[in-house]
Amino acid sequence: MDFILMTEGDTPPGLTHDHRYRELVEEVLLAEQVGFDAFGSSEQHVAIGTASISAPEVLYPYLMALTNRIRFIHLVTLLPTRMNHALRVAERVATEDILSHGRVELGTGRGNTTLALRAFEVDPTENKAQWREGIELIRRAFLEDPFSFVGEHYKIPPRSLVPKPLQTPHPPISAATGSPSSVATAASMGIGAIMGGFYLGFDLVENMLKLYDETLAATTHPHPITPRKMVLVSGGMHCAETTALARKQARPLFEMTKLSTDAFERLAKLSKDYAYMGAVKDVDFDDEEYMFERSQGFVVGEPEHCVEHVQRYADMGVESLVLRVDSLPHDQLMRSIELFGKYVIPHFKHPRNVVRPADDVLADIRAARPAHEEALRRFQAQRDLQNSVAAVR
Structure with a gap:
């Protein structure tokens, strides 16, 4: 299992974005030191109260120059045409792939906040089709030389991508998938699926993982594929010396979850493509026991408890676990990253090397x-x- 540290640069009132970004850099450098496989951030625009990373393609090259091993994954790049032209995304990712010596991955999505969609004048009834065409265009640009594309939203005459990426067949591609239909779409396209994020429990995620496997196996792919089963822990990972302390420190994350899901019901009413998001209305975000232990939105506790929690994902066949580490004081985030890297990751990466109690x-x-x-x-x-x-x- 790969472990991906995710942060969105959540900046509390009274702090500057400048200071939060400097903290974020320290968190990523520590994550590389203690064994995390990758770092990622979502592309969020005009966000209020939960995210400040609007230009990951600018942030990542800075971090790439400071690191040697850790990979960088876009979680996610938005592909509505008014936000990002897919050909520009291909060019940027290829450039990042070169600068990082092959350490970049492309996660994609269509947007999940009305703040961003309305700011960029994105039609929520069309952006799913734009996302899908964008994926196909990017993949052709990576694989074919020259490439061309004719669709409803893109019409590109024969061209040659400059520069070319380093990784073969190309940097891994994945998609944010919140519903069974989007999971099946990702599997049928042969790209990774980033599942979870709706606090609806482990059964939903387990069913999505099975659907992904079944669809991938049943689909014939005429071109190279980059499949991967990824699960997002969107509420937060927080590791502390004791589970009681971890829970106490992590309680403020409930307010973040309420704020970050606030637009889901509105989006569900704007387009049938977002209808599945309406289920969040049934989640009791004040039920601490459910949220921490059964919602699938959190990994919170002492190292031993975190190991037990992560084991559930390993037993399901999850290949990459995306852990949001954000929205808490910097010193707590740094300690959480350190403890998780020192005592949790080795149980899944190097179990024979973990020192057992003498008794x-x-x-x-x-x-x-x-x-x-x-x-x-x-x-x-x-x-x-x-x-x-x-x-x-």
């Missing part, structure tokens, strides 16, 4: 003694038999 090891040694002693008896009996045969001869 547990001694108990296993004692339990293994009878089998060892029986093996010694069998060995000695065989040796005695061989000696007897040799003496007769």
Whole structure:
């Protein structure tokens, strides 16, 4: 399983965006040091109270120059035509791929806030089709030389992409998928699916993972694909010395979840393509036990509890876990990243290297003694038999 640190640069009242961005840089550098596989941020525009990263394509190259190993994934790049022309996205990602020495990935989406969609005059009944055409255009630009495209929203004559990306066949592509139909669409296109984010429980995510596998297996793909099962923990990951402390510190995240999902019901009424988002109205964001343990929106607790929580995803076959680490004081975020990297990630990356309690090891040694002693008896009996045969001869 890959672990992806996600932050949106949430900046509390009284703090400057300048200061929050400097904090974010420190968080990413620590994440690389303690073992996170990738860092990602969503592209959010004119957001109020939950996000300040509107230009990841500018932020990432700065971070790429400061890091050596950690990968960078756009979570997500918005593909409505009024927000990002797909050909420009292909050019930017190819440039980032070169600058990072092949450490960039492209997550895509169509937007999930009325603030952004209305600001850019995006029609919510058309942006799903624009997103899909955008994916196909980007993939052709990466794979074909020259490439061309004719669709409802893009008509590109034969051209050659400049520059070309480093990764083969191209930087991995994925899509934000909040509904079963979008999961099936991503699988049928052969791209990764970023599932979760609606606080509706683990069963929904597990069903989405199964649907992804079934659809991917049933689809014939004429071109190279980049499939991956990714799950987003959108409320937040917070690891502390004790579960009680982690829960106490993480409670303010409930207000963030309420604010970030505030537009979902309105979007559900604007277009049938967003109808699934209306289900958020049934979530009780004040039910602490449900939110922390059963909503699928959080991984909160001491390291041992976080390991148990992450194991649920591993058992489902999740390949990449996207963990939002944001909306709390910087010192708490840094401690959370450190603890998760030191004590949780190794359980899934290097389990044989994790030091076990001495009492547990001694108990296993004692339990293994009878089998060892029986093996010694069998060995000695065989040796005695061989000696007897040799003496007769």
